[in-house]
Amino acid sequence: MSSKKSSPLFPLRKGIHSRQAHVSLPPGTFEEEHGRQGFYGKVSHLYRQHPPTNWTEIDGxxxxxxxxxxxxxxxxxxxKDLSAALKSSxxxxxxxxxxxICFLKNHDVALHLVSPKSMPFYYRNADGDDLYFIHQGSGLLETDFGQLIYAKGDYITIPRGTTYRFMPDLGDQMYLLIEGFSEINxxxxxxxxxxxLFDPAMIDTPEISTYQDTPGLHQVHIKRENQITKVTYPFQPLDAVGWKGDLTVMRINVKDIRPVTSHRYHLPPSVHTTFLGTHFVVCTFLPRPFEEDENAMRVPFFHRNIDFDEVIFYSEGEFFSRDGIGAGMVTWHPTGIHHGPHPKAIPLxxxxDRTNEVAVMVDTLHYLHPTPAAVAVETVNYWASWK
Ligand SMILES: [Fe+2]
Structure with a gap:
């Protein structure tokens, strides 16, 4: 994404409009943002007489x-159908x-759900960086760089090519995996x-632990082009006694992210950007006070995301702007069709005076495609939920 503007035309104005976006909307109007490059590029605001999500049918x-x-x-x-879909995804x-289990993907990023048990083997992703969000569960992550204890609300970034395995605690484990085919920074x-947002000093990195070689053979499963190669060693392969440098496994918990807000202006989602890859961005929506100014909008504006597909994974709290959405659910708003707050959200x-939501958004520059697993767990009438 770039913050460059290529046109000096702004502002052109016609008809009834608000001079300040997202503030003091003309009575009876619904504001739609029509903007390029996510929320960075050229933009217009349209003041409509109906919410653009008030469709009665979508055919296609x-x-x-x-x-x-x-x-x-x-x-x-x-x-059986779901089991087959999960297998193929x-x-x-x-x-x-x-x-x-992959549910949405393109050639820049693949989104998966992972529910690991203690792994008897090690794993290495040669295809991309692995960014985990721990939605539910906790445990110990063993890596080339040492060990890391993780818990609910942690983001863990694992650079491409790092060998690791999960040793989860007892209890349900549900991790969102954002696999980026470029460096995630x-x-x-x-x-x-x-x-x-967070001080770099809040980031935790693995600790070198006492090396414990266990007798027998140890396997590393390496994924390259989605195929697994199993490499066997006669020793425990996480044998580094130390490391140095700026490429390593990192952990930050959402509790340590301090969201940016304005008491007088509804800031765009891009201010909540937590990680960036090439052609995708990861944002974190966290508990925060609503705007105090009585003329300022408090819910996301309507828009049709011209340049980005938008995916949101809902983790905790009340997702006030989306009716019928609960923890562990995902919405995907593809480029080209509108989305915005549900009818009850604006008066609500x-x-x-505040939202308690925790949600992870992944915006992708290129079109995403759902896998058979996603299709198998789709809420089919979601498109009609704005009625
Ligand atoms: Fe959006």
Whole structure:
């Protein structure tokens, strides 16, 4: 993404409009943002007489979609169709203890749900960087760089080519895996300065532990082009006694991310950017106060995301702007068709002074494609939920 503007034409104005976007909307109008490059590029605001999501029918493949990923874990054994879909969508490792289930992908990024058990083997992704969000569960992650204890709300970035395995605690485990086929980095904070959102000193890295070689053979399962190669060693392969440098496994918990807000202006989702890859961005929506100014909008504006597909994974709290969405569910709003707050959300937002939501958004420059597993857990009437 770039912040360059290529046109000096702004502002052109016609008819009834608000001078400040997202503030003091003309009575009876619904504001739609029509913008390029996510929320960075050229932009217009249209003041409509109806919410653009008040359709009565959509005929064709382009629809807002919603998937209930809880079914990947909780209903997997009940349905033969779902079991077959899960099998065909498990990219790479299909071992029972580590079987990522892909639900949306393009050539820049693949989104999976992972529910690991203690792994008897090690795993290495040669295809891309692995960014985990721990939605549910906790445990120990063993890596080339040492060990890391993780818990709910952690983001863990694992650079491409790193050998690792999960040793989860007892209890349900549900991790969102954002597999990026480019380096995943922390964005520049620009005018906010390097310590905003979270101080780099809040990042944890693995600790070298006492090497424990266990007798027998040890396997590393390496994924390259979604095929697994198993390499066997006669020793425990995580044998580094130390490391140095700036490429390593990193952990930050959402509790340590301090969201940026304005009491007078509804900031675009891009201010919540947590990680950047090439052609995709990861944002984190966290508990925060609503705008205080009574003329400022408190819910996301309507838009049709001209340049990005938008995916949101809902983790915790009340997702006030989306009716019928619960924890462990995903929405996908593809480029070209509108989305915005649900009808109840606008009046509801006026009765509350803060949101307690925790959600992870992945915006992708190129079109995403759902896998058979996603189709199997789709909430089919989501497109009609704005009625
Ligand atoms: Fe959006």
């Amino acid at each position: 493949p382009l629809k807002p979609r919603s998937y209930n990923l809880n079914h990947f874990i909780k209903a997997a054994t009940d349905s 498990a990219l790479g490792s299909q071992e029972d203890t580590f079987k990522p 922390i964005p520049d904070r620009g005018m906010l300065g390097p310590n905003a 937002s006026r009765t509350k």
